[in-house]
Amino acid sequence: MSDPTILILASLADGDKHGYAIMEDIQVFAGIRLGPGTLYGAIGRLEERGWIRAVKSESRKQPYQITAEGSQRLKQQLTLLEQVVRTGNRRVREA
């Protein structure tokens, strides 16, 4: 769950955010503080893959928006994670 791309997609699923807002949001909902290099490394990869896009802004703070492809990808990843969590919980209970 520490994959920064999934965390960023999950953050942007709640609405458009700029870099600092994404960092703060992730720290709140996941308890993980992404470093600035990690954050922008992941933003660069997500933008290259077309899963997020920059939104026009007059400010230096550049907001980002999740794309339809990004939403689809996020849903797939969350389904997989859910399955992992369910299986892990069942096995822990049986152990």
Next chain:
Amino acid sequence: MIRWVARLYPTKWRNRYAAEFDALLTEIAPSLRDVCDVLGHALRVRATASIEACMMSAAVSGTPLRIPVVVSVTAHALMISLVVLASWGYVTPMPLHVATAPLPPPTPEPPPQVTDARVFPDAGSLYSSLPLRMPVEGDASRLYVAEGVGINFLSLPDIGATYRQGNTEWRVWPGQALEGLIVRRTLPEYPRAIKTRGAVSVFVEYLITRDGSVKVLRTSGPAPFTSAAQSAIEQWVYRPLEYENRPCEVVSRVEVRFDSEFAESGMSR
């Protein structure tokens, strides 16, 4: 400092993200961890950009893409070979069979210093032929037998226990463990005036004082036999005993067995 590190990002990246990245840095208070984070990612992006540029130029110039791969594999193989060669002199193969020196023969226990000529150490075989109660199975007590009288070292349940009375401290040790320290032992005389037939056992608890002399603390059994055992045991002498480099007093217990049949026959082996 973090802004200086951010300059390590390649130009293409800076053209795209520099403004918003700088805005982000103004909002956070960058820690040393953040500096390391930015440094690591800047170097990674720069390395990735270099590889991409190399691949692009190779594609443009028509150079086969296999060449960088071959060069990389060759360089890694060369480095691994050098490491192996360098370590060759430092590593010796493990021998399949380690020759071990033969163990020295066990040091025999020093024989007890007994002055009573009638005492026969290690007389377990003789004792086992006597019609007395056999020692408990597994009990490795050493026995002394002469003219119908035997001494059996008891397996004490409270070995190592310490008893205190005022300033005096006694430690409990089995008589067998004290054999190397005995200087003089006298076996009890069979009380021939007694008409009792058969075998009689008495138990004696005694104290070895700091000067090595013996004082009987208590006895158990028929009175004539306990008196005979007590008067003999109080003649025993040990070397002064020490515990943790301090003189100490030691308590031990023995069983003394009297057998009328062997006393009458005068059997002493």
